Amino acid sequence: MKSLGYIMACLFLGFMVSCNQEKQNKTLKVEVYETSASGNKLTKRQDFETADSSAILKINPEKKYQTITGFGGSFTESSAYLLNKLSKANRKKVLDAYFSEDGARYSLTRTHIASCDFSLNNYTYAPDEGDLELTNFSIEEDREDLIPMIKDAMATSKDGFKIIASPWTAPPWMKDNKKYVGGKLLPEFYDAFALYFNKYLEAYKAEGIDIWGITPVNEPHGNGNNWESMHFNPAEETDFVQNHLGPKLEAEGKRDVKILGYDQNRAGLKEWVDVMYATEASSKYFDGTAIHWYESTYEVFPVALQYAHQKAPNKFLIETEGCVDSEVPKWKDDAWYWKKEATDWGWDWAAEDEKYLHPKYAPVNRYARDIIGCLNNWVDGWVDWNMVLDRQGGPNWFENWCVAPVIVDPQADEVYFTPLYYVMAHFSKYIRPGAKVIHIDNSDKSLLVTAVENPNQSLALVVFNPETKPKHYTLELNGNLVNLQINPQALQTIVIDKY
Template identity: 30%
Template sequence: MLDITIYQSNGEEELFIQKTKEQLSPISQDAQLKTVVIDETQTFQELDGFGASFTDSSAYLIHQVLDAEQRSELMTQLFDAKEGIGLSVLRQPMGASDYARNFYSYNDMPEDQSDIELKHFSISHDEEDIIPLLQEALRINPEIKLMASPWSPPGWMKTSGSMIGGELKKEYYSVYADYFVRYIQGYATKGLFIYAVTPQNEALYSPGHYPGMIMLPEEQSDFIKNHLKPQFLKNNIDTKILCYDHNWDKPDYPLTVLEQAGDAVDGVAWHWYGGKPSAQSEVFEAFPNKEVHFTEGSGGEWIPPFEQAFSNVMRTGIEILRNYSKSYVLWNMALDEKNGPTVPGFGNSTCRGIVTVNQQTIELTYTLDYYALAHFSKCIRPKAVRISSSSSSELIRSVAFKNTDGSIAIVLFNDSEEMENVSLNLKGTEILTFRLESKSALTMMMKDVHSEYIK
């Protein structure tokens, strides 16, 4: 007997609704049947999971603005695999990002002063809101993996003397490596293990109004190979090091770092603000023993209508996973009614959070990103292995995984402008036929309790 669990989104009024197979729309006689074939004999990457970031802004909104009951409900909906959507990857800024209430690092010093021994290093800022939420998330879902990325080193380590602009001074490479060690050790004292770090968020972009830093591929290779990795080994730290952490449009950057830094690098982190997800495969095929991670993609007002925005998260998420990524991580976990808070001087923010916390009304709203992520995270669980899924139509996008319990999860998205008839096939057997409306998403988890189909 085949046990099937189904979730469907069909427009703004019907988001991630659980259905029975009998409740799916029957196929239409005036449309050709499109076949999706699942082949579990072809396997690809193992999954770490899906998630977002507790930025300083997000953590403040959830931990201080929401009341205890709202916060408890939200954390359950985010991280509980049964009651909620079971997010399992959190990518944390190391210090201030653009979405922070103030500029801060873990070792701020007065102007013209330095601290090469890091005597003033402290993660105390994170103890107020960020660390309590991370601890609560891990209590709800112990499978969560934590990643960390700095937007900037402390200003005194940089040529600009500020967290804005500049580059890391050569004489501080080893000091900055020790900064990472102190961060990882500090979090460990709070029961928080950092699974992976990247040396620099968006290393080819230096914003003029929030923390950032240029770190060219040759510099990143030097930093990782000769400073960061040796410091990790010296301190018995097995946190992974991912390079790049930027857009798909410059695959030459990670290729250079992987070539130059070699075994010191564990993989590549990608963002979606330029290029195409096929860049992930291009680099993976050149270095197939390195991990692929997608660490940041934000929705926002630059894609204003609901349908285009929801479609973007679904379409792109499927392609990210089909191009070997072990993770799919969006950006802010929460923002307010003005798409903030942001650092002073940032200006108008157009990003969208996974949820909205209205600071005026204290209302909590789940955004389209929450429901789109749910299509992936609810049924595709950590350590699932991607298996082959092919469609007779390029516009019926799909990605399939086999979970550790033997169940198979498939995410489908109809990217055409028309309704489509879909036939889902597994091991040469037609499992189900149904009608999929234009720009609608469907997630299905199948488990055969008698192992007739799924073994």
């Protein structure tokens, strides 16, 4: 027969085990925001059905990866021109949606140096042939539309944002073909083109606009000689940066302006980073690598991204441009953005052996899976292309129609926030500059997931369910759990304030 003391000890130990289990299995306090094909638009959700079995998403904040630079979109002349066509109320509505505390809180942006395809016409800041000192350099062309949009965005943003600036071409007279489209920068004008960048940075600073980073040229492989372009191979661009652009900016006290090399599709990364980061001298002035997504409508190219990171682990790796290209936007048709109907340039134009890279796709899926895939493969910033386009997908002087997250009808003074706007906000609003990507174990590979720890120590997870059925999942953090559910074809951001 057991003694009373023995029984009491057992009861006490049982009580302690029960208390410890309760302590270890607290319910995580989370806020969940969802955008879905069923109509949610960053909607706060609290109505979660339970299920007997679910995926386990185990968060490990101790295992950290890259530091986030930011998320956002691009200031183009086309977008700025359209905003000026809207009423003051609608213009403010769009800028607030992108930059205010109640909006997407964009933190990383891009703009073009002189004209691009999303300009109203071809122009350069230095039109005078042979003017090596660029004495008549002028940004006058930007004063009516582009500069006011940037400055109004700056006034709207509480935390501010970084700007990356890219030329699509040097002034035509510096090139071997003397044209805006195609051709190469002549070596005798390398110093003049470096001066061109310095003049641009100073002119914009005089307007109160600080440029955080630059790329030597947009898409150095060219664009099929369709709109503004200029070709560099890796050795030529590295020579330009190493011996001309970098030293010029350093001499002018602008070493803090980041120089991001390449600025084109991910499949070409290895060839470029092998040359850019070949030696200490070649690497010196490159602060990072810029990439685009147009190589494929579904492939993230993780091997290429991992290689680029390993080649230069302490430098930036930023996606500077992506959009639904070669499509006219669908007006006030949310369902289209969730359907597998969009095509890209490669649907018609890719070589036969590369057609598989360009199937039909759902625009929401492409954005969500690409951003998550990038974050899970060392990319630290992701920038969308035009912030605003019209119902045709322009204006664009070459008629290279594309889709933007916000579509406007300036004649009717109407604004349409497509589902893509909300997808971008899922990342930009809740994942802040300085956040660290953290490890997460995911037992259901049909769910796409990424996670970060923000500078304020809150955690943010983004979960994408591309399937046509709901998914149940359990978040686990330090032994604490919460059971959640995501709708079919839905994107969620989960915020954990304290852990």
